[in-house]
Amino acid sequence: MTANSDQTFFRAFTIVLGVLFLITIVAIFGARMITNWNANDGMRPEQLTRVKSRTEPVYAVNTDPNATSLAAAGGDSGGEPMSGSEVYNNVCSACHASGVAGAPKTSDTAEWKKRLSEQGKDTLYKRAINGYKGMPAKGGNPDLSEEEMHKAVDHILGESGAA
Numbered sequence: 001m002t003a004n005s006d007q008t009f010f011r012a013f014t015i016v017l018g019v020l021f022l023i024t025i026v027a028i029f030g031a032r033m034i035t036n037w038n039a040n041d042g043m044r045p046e047q048l049t050r051v052k053s054r055t056e057p058v059y060a061v062n063t064d065p066n067a068t069s070l071a072a073a074g075g076d077s078g079g080e081p082m083s084g085s086e087v088y089n090n091v092c093s094a095c096h097a098s099g100v101a102g103a104p105k106t107s108d109t110a111e112w113k114k115r116l117s118e119q120g121k122d123t124l125y126k127r128a129i130n131g132y133k134g135m136p137a138k139g140g141n142p143d144l145s146e147e148e149m150h151k152a153v154d155h156i157l158g159e160s161g162a163a
């Protein structure tokens with residue numbers, strides 16, 4: 001009886017092992033077939049470009065000998081002062097074009113006329129430079145010179161039609 005049940009067990013066990021072995025072989029060859037279908041070990045070109053763009057270094061050493069002299073000549077701070085409209089377009093328009101955070105819109109002639117007549121231009125300059133309530137000092141760009149700020153305020157006043 002024990003010998004008989006041992007035999008049954010071994011037969012079943014061998015069948016199970018055999019089936020598992022077959023499945024393994026099928027899986028191995030199946031995987032081979034799928035991956036070798038294109039007979040291509042490398043990546044497709046579009047995959048390569050994607051990998052390249054994702055693994056690009058976030059900075060690069062600039063070996064251009066003119067680069068440092070350009071920076072010394074001013075870059076964006078120090079050198080040529082920006083015109084009023086340049087400062088406005090780069091910095092001020094972020095808020096004053098659409099009235100973000102309660103900023104008086106550049107197009108709002110009446111509002112600018114009121115501010116100009118109630119406070120005078122010097123106060124407008126001063127508040128634009130030093131900040132005032134929702135208005136950050138120099139529009140949030142400390143690199144701007146006072147002269148550039150004056151020109152930017154003049155530009156806003158001109159655009160609004162208040163001056």
Ligand code: HEC
Pocket residue numbers: 087088091092093094095096100101102103104115119123124125127128132133134135136138139140149152153156
């Ligand atoms: C982050 C948004 C923001 C930016 C950028 C910004 N402003 Fe303003 N500005 C404001 C707000 C808000 C007010 C209204 C302050 C108040 O009177 O409550 C204001 C008001 C002003 C005033 C009126 C001050 C007064 O005395 O009534 C002037 C002038 C001005 N801004 C000029 C500028 C100039 C020039 C720039 C660009 C260099 C600039 N702003 C950039 C938000 C901004």
